[in-house]
Amino acid sequence: MEQLKKEMENTISPVGCEAAASELGCNVSDIQVVGVDDGYSRNRRSLVGYADKWIFAKEVDHDLLPGDGVEEMRWLHKDFECTNALRQTVPEIVPEWEKLTANNHVLLMPSYRVDDGWLWSLPLKADDQSLYIQAVVDATKKLETVNFDQNAIDNLNLSPYFRDKLALDDGLVLILKNEDIRNQLQDKYTAMEQDDSLISLRHAIRKMRDLLKDEAALDDLSKKAASLINQPNNCFGHCDVRSDNITFNPLTGQVKFVDWNWASFATSGFGATEFLIDIARRGVNVEPWLDSLNIEMLAATVGFYAKRCLEDPLAPGNTLRDMQAQSAAVALDLYDMAVSANR
Ligand SMILES: Nc1ncnc2c1ncn2[C@@H]1O[C@H](COP(=O)(O)OP(=O)(O)O)[C@@H](O)[C@H]1O
Numbered sequence: 001m002e003q004l005k006k007e008m009e010n011t012i013s014p015v016g017c018e019a020a021a022s023e024l025g026c027n028v029s030d031i032q033v034v035g036v037d038d039g040y041s042r043n044r045r046s047l048v049g050y051a052d053k054w055i056f057a058k059e060v061d062h063d064l065l066p067g068d069g070v071e072e073m074r075w076l077h078k079d080f081e082c083t084n085a086l087r088q089t090v091p092e093i094v095p096e097w098e099k100l101t102a103n104n105h106v107l108l109m110p111s112y113r114v115d116d117g118w119l120w121s122l123p124l125k126a127d128d129q130s131l132y133i134q135a136v137v138d139a140t141k142k143l144e145t146v147n148f149d150q151n152a153i154d155n156l157n158l159s160p161y162f163r164d165k166l167a168l169d170d171g172l173v174l175i176l177k178n179e180d181i182r183n184q185l186q187d188k189y190t191a192m193e194q195d196d197s198l199i200s201l202r203h204a205i206r207k208m209r210d211l212l213k214d215e216a217a218l219d220d221l222s223k224k225a226a227s228l229i230n231q232p233n234n235c236f237g238h239c240d241v242r243s244d245n246i247t248f249n250p251l252t253g254q255v256k257f258v259d260w261n262w263a264s265f266a267t268s269g270f271g272a273t274e275f276l277i278d279i280a281r282r283g284v285n286v287e288p289w290l291d292s293l294n295i296e297m298l299a300a301t302v303g304f305y306a307k308r309c310l311e312d313p314l315a316p317g318n319t320l321r322d323m324q325a326q327s328a329a330v331a332l333d334l335y336d337m338a339v340s341a342n343r
């Protein structure tokens with residue numbers, strides 16, 4: 001019920017409906033507008049249908065957003081420009097077309113509807129899960145081979161950002177030096193270890209508790225994390241590779257990435273690593289993909305999220321801090337697995 005309410009609140013406004021009707025070639029009174037779940041931005045979004053044709057619309061709501069939604073408009077614009085550029089080299093990974101309309105407030109694209117067989121989350125069946133993970137990892141590798149000239153890098157705002165954010169993060173050093181933070185984390189992970197809903201992560205949670213007691217191991221991990229700075233940022237990536245930004249068709253094996261506003265150059269394996277952390281956090285065994293992980297990035301991710309998971313929640317009921325605590329533990333577990341496999 002709550003979910004349905006949230007979906008309906010975020011459907012497109014009359015401006016978005018006009019734009020969608022015009023694309024569908026019909027009167028606005030003839031369209032069907034259906035809400036979508038997921039998504040993290042404050043934009044409005046809907047599937048819009050006329051007869052048996054459906055499109056997807058995402059709309060910046062300038063009435064609702066601070067600063068007239070200028071930032072969100074920049075994101076829609078980047079999405080539009082980026083997917084246009086990628087359609088030349090990797091058309092299979094981006095939507096077939098995108099249109100920016102209504103004064104850059106509305107982004108339209110084909111719909112990839114659940115009713116038409118497209119998934120927007122981890123498939124439930126184990127066989128489909130493997131196909132999905134492989135298809136997404138392959139897509140991240142393909143993207144890493146895409147070249148952009150300096151002009152495009154500047155215009156599309158693809159300058160590297162994530163390597164330094166992770167490598168220069170002081171999370172692990174802070175944990176090592178500050179006993180109070182270590183104790184707070186011990187308490188947090190002790191509570192998580194007893195939480196039955198996290199049973200599939202219990203092994204990773206225990207590892208995190210052991211790490212917090214072991215200064216030498218923390219020191220080693222923090223050195224490994226800092227060495228990320230030596231890796232070149234020579235690989236293009238989507239840089240927000242999570243299930244809610246990916247659609248997958250289990251019948252054809254196709255994947256499409258949406259939501260390109262974080263796209264930028266990063267280190268090799270960045271996309272596969274962020275994705276596999278997210279998948280492992282859901283309790284899936286990602287051992288078959290250990291070679292695709294960036295080990296130094298995993299090390300840095302442990303401190304990056306562990307530090308942040310102690311901050312105040314963004315809002316009552318918001319689960320971001322729990323997700324960060326789980327991601328830190330999972331990154332540590334994957335780090336150990338990848339290091340052992342490399343030996
Ligand atoms: N082309 C599409 N067809 C069908 N559903 C879509 C499409 N694009 C996005 N969605 C749905 O909307 C959600 C949010 O889309 P996204 O572009 O990631 O928005 P946000 O910027 O809010 O994160 C997706 O997780 C998916 O459920």
Ligand SMILES: [Mg+2]
Nearest residue numbers: 039040245259
């Ligand atoms: Mg999104």
